[in-house]
Amino acid sequence: MTSCEIRESFAIDVGTIPNPNLFMTGLMINGFRYRSLIKTIEEEEPLFDGAILRKLDFSSTNAKFNPKISPEHPGENLIMRPLCPADYARGFVELLRQLTKVGDVSQEDFIARYKSMKACPDTYYLVVIVDVNVDRVVGAATMAIENKFIHRCATRGRIEDVVVCNEMRGKQLGKLLVETMLKLSEYIGCYKTTLDCKDAMIPFYQQLGLHPEPGNNFMVKRFHE
Numbered sequence: 498m499t500s501c502e503i504r505e506s507f508a509i510d511v512g513t514i515p516n517p518n519l520f521m522t523g524l525m526i527n528g529f530r531y532r533s534l535i536k537t538i539e540e541e542e543p544l545f546d547g548a549i550l551r552k553l554d555f556s557s558t559n560a561k562f563n564p565k566i567s568p569e570h571p572g573e574n575l576i577m578r579p580l581c582p583a584d585y586a587r588g589f590v591e592l593l594r595q596l597t598k599v600g601d602v603s604q605e606d607f608i609a610r611y612k613s614m615k616a617c618p619d620t621y622y623l624v625v626i627v628d629v630n631v632d633r634v635v636g637a638a639t640m641a642i643e644n645k646f647i648h649r650c651a652t653r654g655r656i657e658d659v660v661v662c663n664e665m666r667g668k669q670l671g672k673l674l675v676e677t678m679l680k681l682s683e684y685i686g687c688y689k690t691t692l693d694c695k696d697a698m699i700p701f702y703q704q705l706g707l708h709p710e711p712g713n714n715f716m717v718k719r720f721h722e
């Protein structure tokens with residue numbers, strides 16, 4: 498490959514990524530820069546096609562947003578997008594510690610889990626909100642899709658692991674994350690979407706159109722703490 502071809506590949510690849518500035522850190526020697534770029538693009542590979550987030554109709558929402566926000570415009574200096582491998586370095590796992598016990602999760606553990614999710618297309622939708630000013634993950638939520646035989650081979654969604662970092666709470670991001678997950682599950686065609694939460698969180702989810710169903714119980718058997 499000539500240096501000219503290398504530069505051409507660089508230009509094409511940079512054009513496909515959201516924030517090219519992040520990718521200008523490779524060595525100036527052509528071959529080295531190209532190799533470091535490829536590694537970086539892998540690190541920024543989204544778990545799923547983020548275009549789906551822009552297709553969600555936020556013209557009407559269960560949540561009241563004031564001011565209005567959406568996946569495309571989550572707030573000043575914020576972006577919402579699918580999880581990517583580089584989010585480990587952006588504090589994704591640390592953020593989860595504000596939700597529950599996480600334990601030791603090395604970068605290798607994280608990448609292995611990311612890859613196992615990525616290998617199941619249309620199943621795991623992990624969305625993050627990133628503060629681009631500080632390049633940190635400040636919010637996250639998951640929707641897992643379960644394919645069933647019942648209800649004529651229906652699909653259901655489960656919302657999991659909703660969290661917003663302490664410093665960013667009260668800015669509607671929690672509502673935005675859950676509303677996005679609900680709209681996403683509707684868009685995908687789920688016949689229902691559920692979540693488990695503590696009693697204290699019921700009012701939060703009720704304002705988003707979720708409600709406890711009389712007669713339906715949440716049962717659990719725990720095998721580990």
Ligand SMILES: CC(=O)SCCNC(=O)CCNC(=O)[C@H](O)C(C)(C)COP(=O)(O)OP(=O)(O)OC[C@H]1O[C@@H](n2cnc3c(N)ncnc32)[C@H](O)[C@@H]1OP(=O)(O)O
Pocket residue numbers: 595596656657658659660661662665666667668669670671672673692693694695697698699700701
């Ligand atoms: C399925 C699950 O994952 S359940 C676990 C939920 N996650 C957690 O408990 C982790 C720790 N908590 C958090 O990360 C955050 O407090 C979240 C995600 C619950 C809320 O995030 P925020 O960005 O602060 O919420 P947001 O600003 O959108 O708040 C919206 C509204 O919910 C209300 N609210 C926020 N937290 C709570 C709560 N714990 N209980 C009841 N209401 C709440 C707010 O008062 C606000 O009401 P308003 O719109 O009438 O003013």
